[in-house]
Amino acid sequence: MKKYFTRMGDGSAVYMTEEEIRKDIEAGIANAVRGAKVDPLTDDEIEHLYNIITAPDSVVSVENHRRVVQTSDSSSNKLGRHSGIAIDQPTQTVIYERCLGCDSMDMGLNDYNFKAVKSCAENEAVIVKNALTYSAMPLLYGGMPNLGFYTKPDGPVDNWAELLPAGKLDEARAAQEEAVEYAVHDMVFVADTMYKVGVDGINLDTCGASGDADWLAALKACEIIRNKYPDMGVEMGMAGEFVLGMHGKLEYDGVRLAGLYPHQQVKLAEKAGATIFGAVVNTNSNMSFAWNLARTCTFIKACMEVAEIPVHVNVGMGVGAIPMSEYMPADVVSRTDKALIEICNIDGL
Amino acid sequence: MSKEAIIQAAYDSIIECDEEKAMKALDDAKEQGISFVELLSEGFSAGIRELGERFAFGEVFLPELMACTEVMQKAVAIIEEEMEKSGQQTKKKGVMVIGTVEGDIHDIGKGIVASMVKTNGIEVHDLGREVPARVFVEKAEEYGADFIGSSALLTTTMTVQKEIEEILKKEGLKGKYKTMVGGAPVTQRWADKIGADAFCEDATEAVKTIQKWLKEMGREEGM
Numbered sequence: 001m002k003k004y005f006t007r008m009g010d011g012s013a014v015y016m017t018e019e020e021i022r023k024d025i026e027a028g029i030a031n032a033v034r035g036a037k038v039d040p041l042t043d044d045e046i047e048h049l050y051n052i053i054t055a056p057d058s059v060v061s062v063e064n065h066r067r068v069v070q071t072s073d074s075s076s077n078k079l080g081r082h083s084g085i086a087i088d089q090p091t092q093t094v095i096y097e098r099c100l101g102c103d104s105m106d107m108g109l110n111d112y113n114f115k116a117v118k119s120c121a122e123n124e125a126v127i128v129k130n131a132l133t134y135s136a137m138p139l140l141y142g143g144m145p146n147l148g149f150y151t152k153p154d155g156p157v158d159n160w161a162e163l164l165p166a167g168k169l170d171e172a173r174a175a176q177e178e179a180v181e182y183a184v185h186d187m188v189f190v191a192d193t194m195y196k197v198g199v200d201g202i203n204l205d206t207c208g209a210s211g212d213a214d215w216l217a218a219l220k221a222c223e224i225i226r227n228k229y230p231d232m233g234v235e236m237g238m239a240g241e242f243v244l245g246m247h248g249k250l251e252y253d254g255v256r257l258a259g260l261y262p263h264q265q266v267k268l269a270e271k272a273g274a275t276i277f278g279a280v281v282n283t284n285s286n287m288s289f290a291w292n293l294a295r296t297c298t299f300i301k302a303c304m305e306v307a308e309i310p311v312h313v314n315v316g317m318g319v320g321a322i323p324m325s326e327y328m329p330a331d332v333v334s335r336t337d338k339a340l341i342e343i344c345n346i347d348g349l
Numbered sequence: 350m351s352k353e354a355i356i357q358a359a360y361d362s363i364i365e366c367d368e369e370k371a372m373k374a375l376d377d378a379k380e381q382g383i384s385f386v387e388l389l390s391e392g393f394s395a396g397i398r399e400l401g402e403r404f405a406f407g408e409v410f411l412p413e414l415m416a417c418t419e420v421m422q423k424a425v426a427i428i429e430e431e432m433e434k435s436g437q438q439t440k441k442k443g444v445m446v447i448g449t450v451e452g453d454i455h456d457i458g459k460g461i462v463a464s465m466v467k468t469n470g471i472e473v474h475d476l477g478r479e480v481p482a483r484v485f486v487e488k489a490e491e492y493g494a495d496f497i498g499s500s501a502l503l504t505t506t507m508t509v510q511k512e513i514e515e516i517l518k519k520e521g522l523k524g525k526y527k528t529m530v531g532g533a534p535v536t537q538r539w540a541d542k543i544g545a546d547a548f549c550e551d552a553t554e555a556v557k558t559i560q561k562w563l564k565e566m567g568r569e570e571g572m
Contacts, residue, residue, distance in 0.1 A: 010536045035406040148454075165460050165475075167419050169412045211411070245410020259407035286536050286550060324534045326504060 004054045007332050009285040009292050011325030021053060021290045022046075028287070028294030035242065036261035038302035041294070045343050049297060052339050053290050059334045062341050069103040069348040071276075071312055072096055073142055073205055073237070076107040076131065090131035097137050103348075106142030106203040106235075107131060113146035114186040115155070121193040129197040140235060141194040142203030145187060145218045147210035150179040157182070160246060176213035176247045180220065187221035191229070201233030201275065209239035211246025212257040219252045219272040226273030236269045237278025237314060238262070241299055262303035270309050276348070279303050280314045285324040289332050292321040293339055300344040312348035313340050352383055359392025359424070364399060366417045371424045375431075385428045389470075393424050397468055401553040404461070414461070421468045429470070442568050443559065446488045447498035448476030450509035453532075458551075459500040462531065465552035466559060471496075482512035489526050495566070496559060498549075501532040510535070511543040518544070527562050529555060 003015035016024075029040045041049065052060060075096045076089040087095075089107060096102040107128055109117050117124055124141070132139055151159040157179045163172035191202045202225055208215035215238075222234045243265065245258025253271050260268070262279040269277045281296040300313055318324040321336045340346045350358075355377045362371035371393070378388045400417055403409040409417075445466055449459045460475070467473040474492050476484060480499075489497050501507040510530045517523040529547040530540050540548035549555040 008536070008538075010534065010538065012538060161460060164411060164415050165464060167415065169416060172412065242407035245407070245412070248410035248412045258410045261407070282533075285534055286548075318533065324504070 005331075006053060007289045007323055007329060009283045009287050009289065009323055011323035011327075011329055011332075014288065016288065016290070018050075018054070021288075022050060024288045024290040025049060025053075025294040028291035028296075029298045031291075032241075032295045032298035036263065036299055036302060038261070038263060038298065041298055041301065041343070045297070045301075046294075048343060049294060049339055052335050052342075053293065055335070059330050060338050061334060062338055066341050068341055068346060069312070070101060071235075071348055072100075072102050072105040073203060073316075074108045074112055075102065075105045076127075077110055081110060089127050090134050093131040093139065094134045097135050102137060104138040104140065104200075106140035106201075106205075108142040108203075108205075112143050112205070113149055114143045114183065114190050115146065115149045117143055117190050118186045121190050124190075125193050125197045128194060128199055132198055138200040138233070140201040140203040140233070141190070141199045142205050142235075143187075143190065144206045144209060145183050145204060145214050145221070146206075147176070147179045147183055147214040147217060150182045151175070155179070155182070164246075173247050173249065176211070177250075180213050180217045183214075183217035184220045184224070187217070188224050188228075191221070191225045191232070195229050195232055199232070201235060203235045203237065205235075205237045205278070206239040206280075207236055208243045208257075211244045212250045213247045214239075215243050215257055216250045216252055219268060222269070222272040222274050226275075233275035234273065235276040235278060235312070236272070236274040237312075238265055238280040241281040262299050263306050266303050266307045266309070266311065270307075275309060277303075277307060277309055277311045278314050279311055280319050281321070283318050283321055283324055285318070289321065289323070289335075293332075293336060296321040296336070297339055297343050300340060300346065304344050304346060310347035313344075313346050315340070315349050350377055350381070352381065355381065355383060356388060356392040359388050360396040360399075362424070363393055363396030363417050363421055366413060366420055368420045368423060371420050372427075375424060375427055379431065385432055389425070389428055393421055393428075394469060397421050397465065398553055398556070401465060401551070401556075405551060405553075411461075415464065418464045418468050425468065425470055442470045442472075443495045443563055443566075444472045444474070444492055445496040445498055445559070446474045446476055446485060446492060446494045448480035448485060448500070449478035450499050450501045450506050451479050451481045452509065453501050453503055453506040454478050458502070458532065459498075462498065462500070462549070462552045462555045465556050466498075469556050469559070471559060482509050482516055485513050486516050486520070486522065490522075494526060496562070497526045497528045498555065499528070499530055501530075501535060503532075504534045507532065507534055507539065510539075510545065514544045529558060531555065 079092045158175040160172035160175045204218045207218040266277045359374040463475045527546045530545045531549045537548045547558045
């Protein structure tokens with residue numbers, strides 16, 4: 001029986017039969033439907049997905065007219081930090097723009113969270129200003145709300161991860177609510193500083209990584225930033241396919257945040273004034289690429305059907321069906337991109 | 350009230366986080382002579398497993414899960430007391446040490462696993478986060494553990510799980526403890542490669558794995 005080369009969610013190579021791949025596609029879709037309560041992919045879409053996964057080409061692509069924009073987060077540090085090349089951030093930025101085909105990107109501090117940026121925001125602004133003079137593409141300044149950084153001993157607030165297991169639910173919730181205010185202040189402060197040097201937008205990245213309070217902080221900050229600076233964009237990228245309920249009762253615009261999936265998340269991002277939504281689906285490293293991609297497409301298709309702002313789907317290590325491995329295998333990365341563009345009609349990667 | 354209705358009430362009490370209902374189910378079971386082992390496994394434990402499933406899909410949130418866990422722990426404590434009195438429960442079920450490995454601060458998942466395992470009657474010693482490999486082994490020795498659970502969320506920190514296995518082998522302790530590994534980048538392949546006894550995808554699987562081991566060890570009562 002013919003077997004097709006594909007991968008597992010940890011990037012390892014695996015050979016699967018048509019029957020096995022189809023079974024995993026069905027299971028991935030079912031998992032997404034069970035969670036987000038959205039429609040499954042149609043038979044035609046499943047067939048197209050199967051053909052993309054089993055295509056004989058090592059790398060696949062889309063027709064010219066289907067190309068989408070590509071943005072990259074925290075790229076201004078990656079050549080230096082990840083590859084050990086002694087190079088300044090503005091130069092890295094233009095390498096991404098002119099050599100690597102980025103249509104937009106964000107710059108950020110190595111630590112990549114707003115609490116850490118606060119103390120050196122003016123220095124960061126100088127670097128951003130230099131990069132803006134070199135580059136033509138939209139340049140954002142990014143970081144993570146990272147609510148966990150506001151807990152003791154690193155911050156002023158009691159640690160809800162310790163309070164919750166101790167049964168102190170009210171205290172844990174109060175601590176998160178307190179942390180939200182600190183985080184909003186820091187995100188807005190950094191946005192103020194970056195606006196002064198003319199940055200094109202702010203990227204609030206991995207929103208919800210510390211749960212629903214983390215996302216609430218990002219939504220509130222987004223609303224304030226957009227009201228203060230209507231000509232500056234805000235990209236809101238998520239941390240996972242559903243918002244983890246660490247608090248469980250927090251609401252934004254009358255909607256409970258915990259447990260929301262991408263098609264619901266995007267509507268709140270719109271209400272907060274976000275100009276780009278970064279949908280995220282986590283990769284399960286123990287399941288096959290077929291399972292992960294089918295699941296991702298099911299969530300994202302539902303998100304695209306209701307989105308009124310551009311959606312740039314996260315396709316990096318461990319998200320968007322991309323394997324959880326240090327080096328991205330081009331075969332599955334290109335298949336993911338093609339499926340997301342052709343089946344889900346995404347706006348960007 | 351039928352046996353099925355009492356077991357259902359025990360199940361519902363956990364799902365609904367209703368301590369009063371849990372206590373009533375226990376009283377009813379006692380009055381009608383229903384096995385506490387059955388009440389626990391078919392009622393309370395089944396409820397907590399269902400909650401774990403709902404949590405995985407974002408239908409139940411951490412505070413609710415923790416509150417339900419508390420109801421479960423109270424029910425388990427009463428069952429243990431009753432079984433002790435009746436001589437049903439004589440064997441210790443098991444002891445586990447668990448922690449997030451050194452260099453890694455991600456402890457949400459580990460905390461959930463610790464709570465769920467504890468709820469199922471295991472004595473759990475949560476070592477917290479950023480735990481060096483040696484400390485896992487030292488604490489396992491100190492607490493007389495049966496199981497060592499380690500969690501890693503990063504590809505750069507999962508190597509500490511390998512260090513745990515190496516220390517156990519080097520010190521002739523491999524086999525004394527059952528080791529289980531978990532975390533986002535961790536896979537069955539990784540567990541096999543480093544020689545861990547089990548890979549557990551989530552809290553529910555961790556509980557199932559421990560239950561299986563307890564059965565093999567002849568300590569399945571009460572689970």
